Amino acid sequence: MTQSFLPYARHVVDEDDIAAVIEVLRSDWLTTGPKVAQFEQAVADFVGNSHAVAVASGTAALHAAIAAIGIGPGDEVIVPAMTFIATANSVVFQGGIPVFADVEPETLLIDPDDVEKRISACTKAIIAVDYAGQPCDYDVLGEIAKKYRLALVADACHSLGGEYKGRKVGTLADLTVFSFHPVKHITTGEGGMVVTNSVELADKIRRFRNHGISTDFRQREHAGTFYYEMTELGYNYRITDIQCALGERQLAKLPQWLERRRTIAGCYDELLAGVTGVSPLGVSNDVRHAFHLYVVKLAERYNRRQVFCQVRDSGIGVNVHYLPVYLHPFYRERFGYAQGLCPKAESAYEHILSLPIWPGMHDDHVERVVKELCGVLP
Numbered sequence: 001m002t003q004s005f006l007p008y009a010r011h012v013v014d015e016d017d018i019a020a021v022i023e024v025l026r027s028d029w030l031t032t033g034p035k036v037a038q039f040e041q042a043v044a045d046f047v048g049n050s051h052a053v054a055v056a057s058g059t060a061a062l063h064a065a066i067a068a069i070g071i072g073p074g075d076e077v078i079v080p081a082m083t084f085i086a087t088a089n090s091v092v093f094q095g096g097i098p099v100f101a102d103v104e105p106e107t108l109l110i111d112p113d114d115v116e117k118r119i120s121a122c123t124k125a126i127i128a129v130d131y132a133g134q135p136c137d138y139d140v141l142g143e144i145a146k147k148y149r150l151a152l153v154a155d156a157c158h159s160l161g162g163e164y165k166g167r168k169v170g171t172l173a174d175l176t177v178f179s180f181h182p183v184k185h186i187t188t189g190e191g192g193m194v195v196t197n198s199v200e201l202a203d204k205i206r207r208f209r210n211h212g213i214s215t216d217f218r219q220r221e222h223a224g225t226f227y228y229e230m231t232e233l234g235y236n237y238r239i240t241d242i243q244c245a246l247g248e249r250q251l252a253k254l255p256q257w258l259e260r261r262r263t264i265a266g267c268y269d270e271l272l273a274g275v276t277g278v279s280p281l282g283v284s285n286d287v288r289h290a291f292h293l294y295v296v297k298l299a300e301r302y303n304r305r306q307v308f309c310q311v312r313d314s315g316i317g318v319n320v321h322y323l324p325v326y327l328h329p330f331y332r333e334r335f336g337y338a339q340g341l342c343p344k345a346e347s348a349y350e351h352i353l354s355l356p357i358w359p360g361m362h363d364d365h366v367e368r369v370v371k372e373l374c375g376v377l378p
Contacts, residue, residue: 098325
């Protein structure tokens with residue numbers, strides 16, 4: 001990152017984070033050691049759930065969650081059209097079929113009414129995505145899941161620290177998935193976590209991340225045995241103690257970083273209030289937004305691609321989140337999806353723009369972003 005370029009997101013690493021990593025590098029355990037369990041417990045305590053299982057990435061967390069609820073060949077899972085590809089890919093990894101539901105135009109969250117319309121005899125689960133950091137309507141989605149006996153998975157990779165009707169993200173679904181990529185609320189470099197209230201699901205995920213083996217090396221070392229059994233097919237989705245030491249230190253700073261994100265979002269709201277043709281996404285009164293992203297919609301009279309390029313040329317790292325998943329070549333070719341499947345998501349994609357937001361931003365950065373954006377609007 002050059003001094004003049006302002007990215008849409010980035011990590012914040014302090015000296016205490018570095019010291020925590022160095023301490024692990026000088027220890028006896030670099031992976032499958034005590035820091036993994038400590039970080040898991042810290043996340044479980046933070047979100048208020050019983051079990052947390054750390055894995056190698058947010059994608060690995062999604063895959064582990066989908067495997068844990070038993071998705072297999074031919075099973076359908078409803079996912080929102082407006083999300084990162086990993087949400088749908090996790091279903092395909094297991095041989096399942098992602099069925100795309102449209103979004104609510106004001107929030108770009110999955111539309112519960114459209115979810116119910118797309119349920120079939122083959123549907124086994126719903127994945128709700130907390131787009132940009134705003135929790136979905138989990139009461140309604142939970143009622144739908146209960147009515148049709150479906151598992152409900154929360155893809156909360158955008159919403160760590162968010163709340164829905166006074167309840168923390170991480171307690172709103174059967175399984176909740178977090179990401180610790182550098183652009184997220186806290187980072188472990190790469191990394192992810194699944195939290196759940198089910199000891200059975202947590203145990204399945206622990207085996208799944210470790211080749212399907214029922215014990216890890218540290219457990220065997222503690223027991224003084226070499227013997228282990230592979231009881232099911234799994235993957236090497238383990239995370240290291242190095243990463244977890246970083247994550248644990250970052251988690252301690254998350255509350256203040258969340259407040260800074262909310263302050264930045266409030267500054268954007270104020271500065272954009274009088275700008276015609278630029279509209280922030282709607283925020284429900286029932287939630288505490290985590291603001292992983294700050295997304296605006298441009299009026300139809302503007303060419304989004306042109307605005308994007310001109311603002312980037314001014315040194316502002318705006319971005320676009322996301323092309324509806326089923327419009328990617330893989331999904332068109334593999335499943336035959338075509339334009340028109342989710343018209344609200346498709347329309348939103350043509351006009352949305354993600355503005356920079358991360359805790360290290362200063363107020364003058366926010367002012368600069370708005371100034372440069374307004375400067376390219378005709």
